[in-house]
Amino acid sequence: MSVVFFAGLGLIFGSFGTVLLERLPKKQSLLGRSRAICCNNILPPWQLIPVLSFVLVRGRCAHCAAAIPWRYPGVEVASAFLFAFARLHEASIVDGFLLSLLLWCLFLITLLDGQWGIIPDSLNIPFAVLGAGYSLSHGVLPFVSGVFGLSFFAVQWLLSRGRWVGSGDVLLGLGVGLALGTIEKVAVALWFSYVLAAIVCLGLIAGKQWTRKQHVPFGPFLAAGFVIAFFGTDTLARVLLGIS
Numbered sequence: 095m096s097v098v099f100f101a102g103l104g105l106i107f108g109s110f111g112t113v114l115l116e117r118l119p120k121k122q123s124l125l126g127r128s129r130a131i132c133c134n135n136i137l138p139p140w141q142l143i144p145v146l147s148f149v150l151v152r153g154r155c156a157h158c159a160a161a162i163p164w165r166y167p168g169v170e171v172a173s174a175f176l177f178a179f180a181r182l183h184e185a186s187i188v189d190g191f192l193l194s195l196l197l198w199c200l201f202l203i204t205l206l207d208g209q210w211g212i213i214p215d216s217l218n219i220p221f222a223v224l225g226a227g228y229s230l231s232h233g234v235l236p237f238v239s240g241v242f243g244l245s246f247f248a249v250q251w252l253l254s255r256g257r258w259v260g261s262g263d264v265l266l267g268l269g270v271g272l273a274l275g276t277i278e279k280v281a282v283a284l285w286f287s288y289v290l291a292a293i294v295c296l297g298l299i300a301g302k303q304w305t306r307k308q309h310v311p312f313g314p315f316l317a318a319g320f321v322i323a324f325f326g327t328d329t330l331a332r333v334l335l336g337i338s
């Protein structure tokens with residue numbers, strides 16, 4: 095029952111997520127009525143219902159009939175799955191909610207950094223606070239792992255004066271460290287994020303899609319590394335160390 099409730103909650107957060115994805119890159123206020131992106135018409139309340147409104151208007155703006163991008167219902171449905179999955183993963187409702195919000199923040203950070211090359215503080219700071227809360231709720235003091243995640247990127251940021259990594263990556267490093275709670279897991283996350291980034295960069299070079307000046311956002315790779323470390327470290331350790 096509570097899984098269904100969490101999926102519904104995920105739809106609502108997903109809908110809020112589409113607003114953040116639309117407004118954060120343009121530094122627009124989060125207050126004010128939602129407007130259609132095509133014709134700027136103020137949307138009536140029924141058109142704000144996640145997914146259902148998209149189905150009712152058959153994927154077209156009710157005012158100007160322009161096609162509504164699939165990413166809108168897509169982000170809502172994906173958020174619903176994240177929330178339901180988080181609830182199934184955690185024994186308590188509070189932990190389920192904390193993990194839901196952690197994954198939701200990371201999902202939005204991935205999309206924003208992937209498309210715009212930005213990781214806003216307004217997502218990074220809640221992610222770090224939620225990460226600390228999640229670790230503490232599981233009896234883990236995440237101070238050392240947090241400092242490790244932070245300093246790993248802060249050193250690169252200082253050495254390169256912000257050219258190798260952005261300040262958003264530094265703060266995300268802190269959040270990842272706080273949420274993972276142990277240095278071992280942070281190391282796993284960093285290792286996989288660099289391997290994945292290297293594979294993608296080599297692929298782009300091979301496909302001649304990449305020029306030297308191009309900035310490759312690191313947020314999506316760190317997010318992927320986080321997910322692998324968060325859900326897979328114990329399994330990895332069992333496989334690599336041969337412990338059953």
Ligand SMILES: [Zn+2]
Pocket residue numbers: 130131132133134135155156157158159160
């Ligand atoms: Zn329109």
